[in-house]
Amino acid sequence: MVAQSFTVDLNKPLVFQVGHLEEEYQEWVHQPIVSKEGPRFFENDILEFLTLTHWWVVPLIWLPVVCWFVSKSVWMGYTAPQIFLLMVSGIFVWTLLEYTLHRFLFHIETKTYWGNTLHYLLHGCHHKHPMDGLRLVFPPAATAILLVPFWNFARLISTPSTCPALFGGGLLGYVMYDVTHYYLHHGQPTSEVPRSMKKYHLNHHFRIQDKGFGITSSLWDKVFGTLPKSKAAKKSL
Template identity: 40%
Template sequence: MATRHVPGGGRIFKSPILEALTKTHIAIPLSLFWTAGIVTLWYSIAKLDVSWTSALLFFFLGAFFFTLIEYVMHRYLYHIPADTEKKRKFQYTIHGVHHDHPRDKSRLALPPILSVVLAVLFISLYRLIMGDFGYAFGGGFLFGYSTYLAAHYAIHMYKPPKNFLNIIWKHHNLHHFVGDDGAFGVSSPFWDYVFGTMPSSPKRKEAAKENLL
């Protein structure tokens, strides 16, 4: 599924209501989940008597754990093999449209309704597994998600910065312009190195020559 840069924004559903539900302004999920992450951290400290050191530890562990979930979902769900018509439609709906229209700013984040449902499910699971520590862990997870959204939006809408953050611009461009069978991490290339899904050096060098990175 190579990135094609089709002009305009792709349409997924014929129904204008369903189509509208696939789009969102980036400010909505950013403000929602950054706030939710901080409030959940505060709640675990102020209301559940979790020590601030433990809460911060679980908060940062949750943010780091999000990067793994991000990688796994991008690799195995968003890029599910489209070997049947149903799978092709499913894959295009959840991610393929982004590869065709990577600069469509209205589709650079999950719609808030779906993301809120998933957030509640994840935090409930962490609460079940970790007890009171699950709130701080979940808060970090939400903070990690919103930071990922900010990074993904910036990568597609702005020129790469001339500092250390440049690496995440180059890494995501590898995924879009060199090969979508690798470079699945957006927040960082860490898990691509761990699981061996970094594009080969010759591919990276060729992309650099063509000014794709």
């Protein structure tokens, strides 16, 4: 007797359902539902509230933190050009971290109950409901947790006096990433560069989900060979 596949009930909280999909989870989560109304995650109202974040919360909370860290390096005597260079370096480091997290953590393949559940919370929900505006940016608590290893990494590759500005630049890069990500899903760009960025990212969601991991830049996709081929190029093969 063949076991019947588990079916997710979209009218009920999803988080503790998706794990039951086991090996079918990867196929299910990459079949997007295009609706601005997101699903309910948890039965508990407090847990549900913690999963919802307006885009403007990201700059509101983290830009003052960026300023505080950068000011620490200013107090240590660094000039404006030196601070600028450190911040640009931090942003550059963030772009690599952005790519690495998206490719190797957010797109890790899972098939166990808890593996699927954690993946859905981390990134799977975004691929299943890509237009859910309240779950497009990272909740502040999750960001704070991720900042701990990033701070330690910044300390490892810099000095005590340059670390704050480098870290501040990296944090600024994160803010730019999150608000850009939101805009690429919900904005209506009219100029060429943001229009191309939007097309590039939505291509990752709706056409080739195992390519195009960069959000703010396609640089690392080019470096590591994950740049998706254009439709025209595919037709000519």
